Amino acid sequence: xxxxxxxxxxxxxxxxxxxxxxxxxxxxxxxxxxxxxxxxxxxxxxxxxxxxxxxxxxxxxxxxxxxxxxxxxxxxxxxxxxxxxxxxxxxxxxxxxxxxxxxxxxxxxxxxxxxxxxxxxxxxxxxxxxxxxx
Numbered sequence: 751x752x753x754x755x756x757x758x759x760x761x762x763x764x765x766x767x768x769x770x771x772x773x774x775x776x777x778x779x780x781x782x783x784x785x786x787x788x789x790x791x792x793x794x795x796x797x798x799x800x801x802x803x804x805x806x807x808x809x810x811x812x813x814x815x816x817x818x819x820x821x822x823x824x825x826x827x828x829x830x831x832x833x834x835x836x837x838x839x840x841x842x843x844x845x846x847x848x849x850x851x852x853x854x855x856x857x858x859x860x861x862x863x864x865x866x867x868x869x870x871x872x873x874x875x876x877x878x879x880x881x882x883x884x
Contacts, residue, residue: 764884774874784868793855819880833869
């Protein structure tokens with residue numbers, strides 16, 4: 751990732767910008783069932799550390815420390831995705847080698863979910879705008 755950032759820096763004009771968007775390295779996505787205006791907390795998804803995300807965090811720190819880039823903007827907004835069924839969540843979890851849906855969370859979704867409810871998955875992400883040094 752450091753090499754990718756430095757390569758981007760070589761093709762950018764002075765003071766050009768790079769946007770880095772990635773998952774927050776340490777978080778537990780949470781599941782909520784929304785029933786009209788009511789929200790019922792169900793539980794977390796277990797998320798193992800992702801070495802690629804950890805490496806990206808180190809890479810950004812490295813290029814900033816080296817003076818190649820400066821941070822112009824940094825935020826940790828929250829992203830909420832909506833799903834109609836437990837099967838949709840199970841497919842999402844199965845697609846990630848770093849996520850696991852605990853049995854207790856799965857049972858609670860089955861117990862709480864009703865036709866017409868929406869299952870929401872909330873995740874923070876990191877948004878950083880880097881400016882190339884002049």
